[in-house]
Amino acid sequence: VINHSDTTNTVYDITDPNYWNSDSLNKELDRVFDVCIGCRLCFNLCPSFPALFDAVDNAGNKKREIAEAEGRVEKITERENYLDLPEGEHASEASIEVEFRGEVTDLKEAERWNVVDLCYQCKLCDSVCPYTPGKDHEFQLEFPKLMTRAQAIRTKEKGIKYSDKFLANTDFSGKLGSIIGPLLNLSNRIS
Numbered sequence: 001v002i003n004h005s006d007t008t009n010t011v012y013d014i015t016d017p018n019y020w021n022s023d024s025l026n027k028e029l030d031r032v033f034d035v036c037i038g039c040r041l042c043f044n045l046c047p048s049f050p051a052l053f054d055a056v057d058n059a060g061n062k063k064r065e066i067a068e069a070e071g072r073v074e075k076i077t078e079r080e081n082y083l084d085l086p087e088g089e090h091a092s093e094a095s096i097e098v099e100f101r102g103e104v105t106d107l108k109e110a111e112r113w114n115v116v117d118l119c120y121q122c123k124l125c126d127s128v129c130p131y132t133p134g135k136d137h138e139f140q141l142e143f144p145k146l147m148t149r150a151q152a153i154r155t156k157e158k159g160i161k162y163s164d165k166f167l168a169n170t171d172f173s174g175k176l177g178s179i180i181g182p183l184l185n186l187s188n189r190i191s
Contacts, residue, residue, distance in 0.1 A: 002034045002104070005138050012145045014152070025153050029112060032146055033104040035131055035139055042125045047118040048147070049125070055111040060102030067100065113154070119147040 009028035011018045018024050036042065037056050042049045067073045123144050126132055131139040166173060 002031050004031060004035050006031065007138075007140045010140050010142070012142065012149060019149060020153060020156065022153060022157070025150055028146060029150065030104050032141055032143060033107070033112075033115070035141060036143070037102075037104060039129075039131070041130065042128050045124045045128065046120060046122055048115045048143075051111075051118050052115045055107055055114070056102035056104065058102065059106035060100050063102070063106075064100035113150075116147050116150045116154075119144065121148070 009018070009024040009031070011024065011028075013019060033052060036049065036052060040049075040053060043053060064073070068075055121144050125143045126134070129135075129141055129143065131137045131141040133140050133142065160168075
């Protein structure tokens with residue numbers, strides 16, 4: 001169980017040695033992602049959140065599929081059949097389903113980094129999130145700062161990909177585009 005109030009890994013000062021600690025980052029990602037999964041108020045903001053929620057939901061669906069294949073549970077009950085259950089059976093049916101809920105610990109590393117990469121720092125989540133320091137909540141969630149920290153640590157450990165370096169050099173890519181553009185236009189007229 002993740003303690004949502006434990007903000008010991010909420011470090012956004014780059015001079016703090018803990019800022020660059022990968023274990024600290026992973027604990028904070030788990031904590032923040034777990035809070036976000038439970039709330040889902042930001043589902044329609046940037047692409048990071050739907051990616052996070054879909055990955056967790058898919059992990060839960062995979063757990064259920066495995067249990068169905070092993071014969072531990074029946075196939076998912078259709079909604080109409082579920083509503084026809086006798087009084088009191090809904091609760092027992094729901095308690096079985098809790099076992100198949102996706103958790104932040106079910107996320108693969110690629111899914112976690114996908115969430116980080118899809119954040120484009122619009123900061124819309126800051127105004128919507130009820131758990132930010134600005135709203136004096138004990139969880140102290142700062143999603144955009146955490147995504148920046150994750151990207152900084154990854155860049156320090158693994159460097160910058162060549163494609164990112166190329167795209168970051170706007171002068172060069174602009175000159176290249178101005179050379180290639182007319183050639184592409186010409187080829188479109190010929191074909």
